Amino acid sequence: MTTIPTIDIVDALAAEYADKSPNEIIELALSQEGEIAISFSGAEDVVLIDMASHLGKPFRVFSLDTGRLHAETYQFIDAVRKHYNIDIEICFPETEAIQQLVTEKGFFSFYQDDHKECCGIRKVQPLRKKLATLDGWITGQRKDQSPGTRNDIPVVQADPGFSGPGKQLIKYNPLANWSSADVWNYIRLMEIPYNPLHERGFISIGCEPCTRPVLPNQHEREGRWWWEDATHKECGLHAGNLKK
Template identity: 60%
Template sequence: MQANSRLVSLVEACEQRSPQHILKTAFEQFPNELWLSFSGADDIVLVDMAWKINPQVKVFTIDTGRLHSQTYQFLEQVRNHYSLQLEVLCPDGDELKRFTSQKGLFSFYQDGHSECCSIRKIAPLRKKLAQADAWITGQRKDQSPSTRNFLPEVEVDNSFSSQEKTLYKFNPLANMTSEDVWNYIRALELPYNPLHSKGYSSIGCEPCTRPILPNQHEREGRWWWEQAEQKECGLHAADIIARD
């Protein structure tokens, strides 16, 4: 089946459907190299839904080397809670050493987070997704109205597809709100990152994440020194551009 016709078929199967239905479709259509990305934040909802459908779900997380200690502890808690084979992706040591030797540990406060994220997050993710046929993310429309407002339930991944292979990306939580997510977490008494109880709504690397104030949008705690339209690490940047 050609890539574009397959996408049409997937969209028809997933559009305006429940997260669980979208996950079932993903598992059925990509039984082998399908991976779920877990950040160690409120996408625990995605892990729980997927695990209940397929306990053998393949899950990875990216260890940038700059996460909060609470996030590392939470990742281990989730691994044990679901008996997951959680694969941890790490940046290339030599590339990271060159970068920090030249620019230090906090250059992103002056020249933006793009280069640091590229080394610590994008490069290891690209290497991992080169082996995948499709992946599942916890993106939601309400996380960043300026960049994710038109987030589809399934799409071709324009960031990580290659000429040789089309990579598909599922966003089962696209139409869930933060309130929906937390109602799910509380109703099922899921484990969650303790930083959420300290005002952290969107959790990333420790130097780039801070608690938000009342009435602030959740993404305002990420890369707070940059403009709203820049508050993406690059994992989904090409797809955002393609939707505009």
């Protein structure tokens, strides 16, 4: 076992593994000491789970339940749990924060304000609570997922959004250099589960009120928070991608 990378060697690791395969990057992550987990919500994340399942190393998986997911997404999460015979650690938002938001602003305030307040309560706070218990997390981010926020993500990085004083969190992005076609070629080849909403034109799938199918030749992130700026669509889970 190697030790948890410190800030002075993360860049070196990123450079060393920049052209490595996703399998090699996942193996690196799972070889670190400390608590490492795969963040699971979509098609990319199931690819990570499948790859991890073939490495013969123990691994953890967690997922965020915002309370606003499609029924198909809940069924998908359960299908993955059964397919790989794994526990999926479900993270929930704080009830009091949800009650206050809905009481004061209703169920769809994000259409008038923006999505950040609701996402902050339903996604970012539960994620922050989970990441506080981890030393690193493995994500399905790809450079081509968002034209304005993910072009430069490295395969290994010190997490700029969730690290803090005395807490160096490492983020692994094994699929950073993959395309959507690479992901779906793997899914078809390995015959692994995927969200049935993909068969109805949904590409990037989030909460039900904030996700819709995309038209031919639209970018996948155009189906998320479509009433906002098309080039800077992050809910806060990967807030470090946003340029200051």
